[in-house]
Structures are given as C-alpha cells and as structure tokens.
Amino acid sequence: MVYFCGNSLGLQPKTARAAVLQELDDWAELGVEGHFAGRKPWLHYHKALALPSAQVVGALPHEVVVMNNLTVNLHLLMVSFYRPDQRRFKILMEGGAFPSDQYAVESQVKFHGFRPEEAIVELFPRAGETYLRTGDIEKAIQETGSELALVLFGGVNYYTGQAFDLAAITRAAHVVGAMAGFDLAHAAGNVELQLHDWDVDFAVWCSYKYLNSGPGGAAGAYIHERYAQRPDLPRFAGWWGHREEERFQMRKGFIPMPGAEGWQLSNAQILPMAVHQASLAIFAEAGMAKLRQKSLQLTGFTEFLVQKFNSEQNTYQIQVLTPVDPAARGCQLSLLVAGNGRALFDRLAQAHVIADWREPDVIRIAPVPLYNSFGDVWRFYEILAAID
Ligand SMILES: *Cc1c(COP(=O)(O)O)cnc(C)c1O
Numbered sequence: 001m002v003y004f005c006g007n008s009l010g011l012q013p014k015t016a017r018a019a020v021l022q023e024l025d026d027w028a029e030l031g032v033e034g035h036f037a038g039r040k041p042w043l044h045y046h047k048a049l050a051l052p053s054a055q056v057v058g059a060l061p062h063e064v065v066v067m068n069n070l071t072v073n074l075h076l077l078m079v080s081f082y083r084p085d086q087r088r089f090k091i092l093m094e095g096g097a098f099p100s101d102q103y104a105v106e107s108q109v110k111f112h113g114f115r116p117e118e119a120i121v122e123l124f125p126r127a128g129e130t131y132l133r134t135g136d137i138e139k140a141i142q143e144t145g146s147e148l149a150l151v152l153f154g155g156v157n158y159y160t161g162q163a164f165d166l167a168a169i170t171r172a173a174h175v176v177g178a179m180a181g182f183d184l185a186h187a188a189g190n191v192e193l194q195l196h197d198w199d200v201d202f203a204v205w206c207s208y209k210y211l212n213s214g215p216g217g218a219a220g221a222y223i224h225e226r227y228a229q230r231p232d233l234p235r236f237a238g239w240w241g242h243r244e245e246e247r248f249q250m251r252k253g254f255i256p257m258p259g260a261e262g263w264q265l266s267n268a269q270i271l272p273m274a275v276h277q278a279s280l281a282i283f284a285e286a287g288m289a290k291l292r293q294k295s296l297q298l299t300g301f302t303e304f305l306v307q308k309f310n311s312e313q314n315t316y317q318i319q320v321l322t323p324v325d326p327a328a329r330g331c332q333l334s335l336l337v338a339g340n341g342r343a344l345f346d347r348l349a350q351a352h353v354i355a356d357w358r359e360p361d362v363i364r365i366a367p368v369p370l371y372n373s374f375g376d377v378w379r380f381y382e383i384l385a386a387i388d
Contacts, residue, residue, distance in 0.1 A: 001352035002352065002354065002379055003372070004354060004356075004367060004368075004376075005355065005366065006368035007186060007332050007366035007368075009208055009209065010189075010208060010209055010211060010279075011212060012212070015279075015281070016274075016278050018278075019274040019277060019278040020274050020275060022040075023038070023270050023271060026038040042267075042270050045270055046268040049280060050064045050065060052284045053220050055284060056188055056189055056280070056288060057184065057188055057195050057222055058192070059196045062228060062259035062261070063195070063222050063259065064221070065263060066218050066268075067218065067221060067240075067263070067264050069216065070183070070204050070219045071104055073221040074100075074204050075104055075108065076221070077181060077204060077221060077223065078104070078105075079108075080202075080227075080263070081181055082108055082149055082179070084114060084119070084149045088146060088148065088149045088177070089109075089112070089114050089118075089119050090120070090148050090149055090150075091105055091109065091148075091149060092123065092140060092141060092144055092153075093105060093121070093123070093152050094123055094132065094153050094164075097122075097157075098158045098183070098185065105152060106120065123137060130322075130336075132162065134168050137164070137165075137168075141169070141173055141178070142172065142175070148173070148176050149178055150173075150180075150181060152181050153166070154187070155185075155187025155191065155203075155205075156186035156329070157186070158185065158186050159321075159358060160323075160334050161329050161330060161333060161334045162322065162328060163191050163328050163330050165328075166182055166193070167197075170198050170200050171199075174199065179201045180201050181200070181202045181203060182200060184203050185209060186209060189210030189211040189212075190295070191292065192288050192289065193288075195224075196224065196225070200224060201224050202221070202223050203221070204220065205219060207220065207276050211276070211280070211283070212282075213272065213276040213280075214272060217276055218268075218276050223259070223260045225259070229258055235262075237254040237256065237265070238266055240266055240267050240268075241256050241257060241262045242255060243256070244261075291369045294369035295367075298367045299326070299332075300326065301374060302333055302380070306318055306333070307320075309384045313385075315340070316340060316341075316344050317337070318335045318336070319338070320336075321335070321362065322334050331369065334362050334363075348383060348384070351387075353380055365380070
C-alpha cells in the first residue's frame with residue numbers, strides 16, 4: 001500500500017519491538033528491582049529521551065521532558081503560563097484549531113472565571129484565502145495588545161498543513177507582553193524547529209504522528225530555560241517533579257526540580273517510552289536537516305503530480321489548500337475536492353492508498369521523508385490517473 005498517514009499515526013520503527021521486549025523481560029526477571037538494576041533503569045528512564053527530543057524541536061536538553069500525553073501537557077503548561085487577570089486575559093488562537101486544543105483552552109478560560117466568547121480570539125484566513133498571512137497574525141496580536149495573555153498556535157495546522165512562522169509570532173507576542181506557546185503535534189519531526197533560539201515560552205507535542213512512537217505514545221513538553229529556576233511559578237505538582245535527591249524521603253513540601261523535569265507528575269511510562277527512545281534514535285541518526293531536505297523534494301514532487309492530474313482530466317478538480325511556499329508547510333498536502341471528494345477518496349482507498357478524510361471535502365496526504373519514497377508518490381499519481 002501507499003501509506004500517506006504518517007501525520008496521523010507514524011509507522012512502526014523496526015527497532016520498536018526489541019525495545020519493548022527488553023523492558024518486558026527486565027520486568028519479568030527483576031520485578032521492582034528493574035527501577036535500579038534494569039538494563040536501562042526505570043528510575044531515570046525519561047532522562048535519556050530529553051536530548052534526542054530536544055534535537056528534534058531545537059531546544060536545550062533541560063528545556064525538554066517526555067511525559068503524559070499532549071492534551072495533558074497543554075493543560076499543565078497553561079496552568080503555569082496562562083495567568084489571566086481582569087486586564088490581561090485573552091488567548092489568540094488559529095481559527096478551527098484541533099478540537100482537543102479548543103476544549104483545553106475553553107476549559108482553562110472557564111477555570112479562571114472568564115467567558116470563552118470574550119477571552120478567546122480566533123483568527124481565520126481572509127475571505128477567499130485558505131490559510132493565514134503572518135502579517136495578519138502579527139496585526140491581531142498587536143491589536144489585542146495589553147489584553148493579550150497568551151498566543152497559542154499550532155506549529156503546523158492539522159487541517160490545512162500550514163506551517164506558521166513561530167519566530168515572528170513569538171516576537172510579536174513578547175512585544176505586547178504576552179506569552180507564546182505552541183502545539184507541535186503536526187510540527188515535531190516534520191519541520192525544522194528552533195524553539196530556544198526563537199525564544200518560545202512553552203510547547204507541547206505528541207510522539208505518535210511524525211515521531212513514529214506508537215498509538216497513545218508518551219508526549220513531549222518544552223519550557224524555555226528562563227523558567228528553569230522559577231519554583232515560584234504556579235504549577236500542578238506531583239512527586240516525579242520533586243527534587244530528585246529527596247524524592248523518596250516522602251516529606252511534605254514540594255520543591256520542583258530545575259528545568260522541564262520539574263513539571264512531571266508521575267513516574268515514567270516505560271513501555272511507550274521504550275518505543276519512543278527507539279524511534280528518536282532514528283531521528284538522531286538521520287537528523288532533521290536531511291529529513292527536511294528530502295521532505296521538500298518529496299512534497300514538491302507530490303504537488304507537481306497533483307497539478308499534472310488536474311490538467312489531464314475534468315472529473316475531479318483538486319485544490320491544494322496548503323501554502324505553495326515550501327517554507328510555509330511541512331510534508332502534508334490538504335487536497336480539497338469540491339463535490340465528489342468522497343468518491344475520489346474511496347477509489348484511492350480501494351487501490352490501497354492510505355490517506356485521511358476530513359469532512360466535508362478534504363483529503364489529507366502526508367508523504368513522510370523517513371519512510372515514503374519518490375516511488376510511493378509516483379504510484380499514487382498512477383493510481384489517481386487510472387481512476388475514471
Ligand atoms: C493529534 C493532536 C492532538 C491529540 O491530542 P492527544 O492528547 O495526543 O490525544 C491534539 N492537538 C493537536 C493539534 C493534534 O494534532
């Protein structure tokens with residue numbers, strides 16, 4: 001089959017199975033002793049994931065921690081970085097953000113006693129356009145000004161595939177005194193990120209899309225190092241975020257670890273993290289720069305063939321919603337097929353093209369540089385071209 005769904009669930013690394021089996025074996029043989037005597041002691045398991053994760057998102061290792069799942073991490077970081085008061089309480093988001101993000105933000109706003117209709121500002125593309133202009137985002141930030149508490153955007157929009165200019169958004173947010181936080185679910189492992197250099201305040205991502213770490217896999221969180229030594233920062237605490245040296249003294253009084261680790265709640269999810277570590281090792285070996293280089297070519301080739309298909313028949317007209325500028329997109333192309341999109345999608349599925357359907361008329365395809373080939377893209381075109 002042609003697998004173009006790495007934006008939804010990445011394929012399994014060949015090394016994943018052995019990594020999980022090793023932990024199952026250590027558990028079977030060592031029981032609780034696996035925390036200390038395992039081949040990769042569970043007590044410190046999460047630490048090995050920080051460096052390779054940090055390389056993927058362009059952060060310092062102590063700015064990153066792998067824990068929980070994405071929406072949980074979004075809530076935890078909003079607890080610390082969305083601190084509204086009567087004057088400054090608004091959140092600026094991309095319109096039509098992924099539902100989980102909408103629900104998280106709405107519930108946070110209500111939790112603080114504000115009304116979502118007043119506190120959440122959603123930004124939509126101009127009439128007749130399919131994605132946002134960076135200048136319009138900056139303008140909205142400027143206009144919301146001193147009422148703006150937080151800008152929360154996706155790194156890459158899940159629906160259109162637009163990659164936002166996170167450096168420009170962060171700069172604009174900081175100018176008006178707002179925080180800048182990003183959901184990198186569709187960006188991590190897809191586009192090159194420099195969270196630290198861009199001065200981003202916080203970010204979260206999942207590991208099961210482009211990072212190929214399995215359904216429900218452990219997620220990531222980034223917190224800029226300027227907050228590393230800020231025990232005063234409000235946060236929801238748990239024992240795994242407590243000062244490591246005295247974690248097991250079971251004393252009263254939470255003292256957070258410095259850096260992102262201080263936001264942990266619970267002990268590490270070893271089995272999903274085993275997969276994640278195996279997957280991250282592949283990213284470390286390949287490097288994001290090389291993956292992105294291939295990705296630009298692969299998606300450019302896909303777009304070229306989609307336009308070729310458009311010019312060769314009249315039954316289906318595919319409009320690419322994703323920005324044409326390669327710098328403003330990752331590997332995904334969102335194809336709007338007005339009228340008979342579902343029919344086209346079903347025909348592709350019958351021919352074993354695994355893509356993804358979004359009501360009412362969009363087919364998302366994601367040629368992933370790590371495991372999709374130019375041959376896959378060509379086969380996709382041949383299948384398209386054979387549909388009558
Ligand atoms: C995939 C995705 C999620 C999923 O959240 P989970 O907590 O991992 O279930 C949330 N937000 C965005 C933008 C996504 O793309």
